[in-house]
Amino acid sequence: MDAVWLEVTVETTGAELDSLSARLTGNGATGLVIEDEEDFKSFLEQNRQYWDYVDDQLLERMKGAARIKFYVTDDADGQGQLAKWMEGIDLPYTTARLRENDWATSWQKYYKPMAVGQRLYIVPEWERGEAVPDGRTALYLNPGLTFGTGSHASTRLCLEWVEEFAREGESALDLGCGSGILSIAALLLGSREAVGVDIDPKAVGVAYENAAMNGIGRDRYTVRAGDVLTDMALRAEMARQRYDMVLANIVADVIIPLSLPARELLAPGGVFLCSGIIDTRAEEVCAALERNGLRVVGRKDRDGWVALAAKQEVAKG
Incomplete structure (x- = not known):
């Protein structure tokens, strides 16, 4: 059975992100994910030569962001780890349950074989073996590897x-x-x-x-x-x-x-x-x-x- 994890999100302010990160690290927390709108905006500005457009959903997700995320297993050991990592930190937090398999493969449902132009047929590698329409050339691809899936x-x-x-x-x-x-x-x-x-x-x-x-x-x-x-x-x-x-x-x-x-x-x-x-x-x-x-x-x-x-x-x- 797939392991179940808790994604823990601690909301704070931009001014307190560094100190919160230091306190969590001091309590033994690992794998911290820091989301900060100001850092995100600076990153976009400093690297703007690489894009003309940023996804609206990503912009909305980062709007006002000043939060830290980390992950523990959804069991007694994980609950004990969570209590230890949050010790002395008087801030509200939320949790979301995630199955390990969700991280690995859930995105695959969004990628299906796709006809492009008159001759090409882009096929996710896990769909290999499915019929290719007559007159089309299959191009097998692992969309999870990097940018360039053919869908944009x-x-x-x-x-x-x-x-x-x-x-x-x-x-x-x-x-x-x-x-x-x-x-x-x-x-x-x-x-x-x-x-x-x-x-x-x-x-x-x-x-x-x-x-x-x-x-x-x-x-x-x-x-x-x-x-x-x-x-x-x-x-x-x-x-x-x-x-x-x-x-x-x-x-x-x-x-x-x-x-x-x-x-x-x-x-x-x-x-x-x-x-x-x-x-x-x-x-x-x-x-x-x-x-x-x-x-x-x-x-x-x-x-x-x-x-x-x-x-x-x-x-x-």
Whole structure:
């Protein structure tokens, strides 16, 4: 039988968070989770280059937050531990019962096979074995590993572009690859080889694992940790092999400076497919692409998000 835990939430004020944390730690408490609206806002501001949009539900959950959470087992031992950890702390707290299995698998019910474009069919790995519609190519994915499940409008738009531009025997470069969904899709749809790059080193193992689920080995797929905007050696290495398709499903503030190295990384006649752009910033991104020698040849819109396709301007004369 699954263990049952208590999630204990102690409400306080922002000014008292540090002292409460110190008192709980002094009482032997471990695994503290601190939620503070002001720290959350500072984090968003300091890292705003990585997103244009933050989920409304997350913003609401953090509104006015100044709380500490910790977990004990829902039994006599856990109750004794809770009493010891709260000793001398005269603050109200609430508890919520959680089964261990709830943490591990409850989120899976939200992910079901999903058709994208005309040919792709995104399948959670635990649904392997279910029938795939005729004419569609299954892309198996573990959505719990990292960002990039195919469900977000920006990812779906970019996958539709990949479907249109992937060609037999060509190559793809996925910048900010995350789960690897875009580059894996390119390989399944005909690309000869692909490279994924992400600033998060954890993405390397994740993308390789998802590729393996789809029968794609490292002879065709390479994943690297790094940032082509700041690592000139990595950019030079990538540029030695120009790519027929460069992909970037990130945000406008990253795509804009990325438009210059993207041109350098494209093979003659190659296409830069970029998504994750809020519609109010689409013209700004188009202007940056054109300024850096990339001609916008297509645009897709969905749910307030935009994905662009751009090609190198060919020199005349």
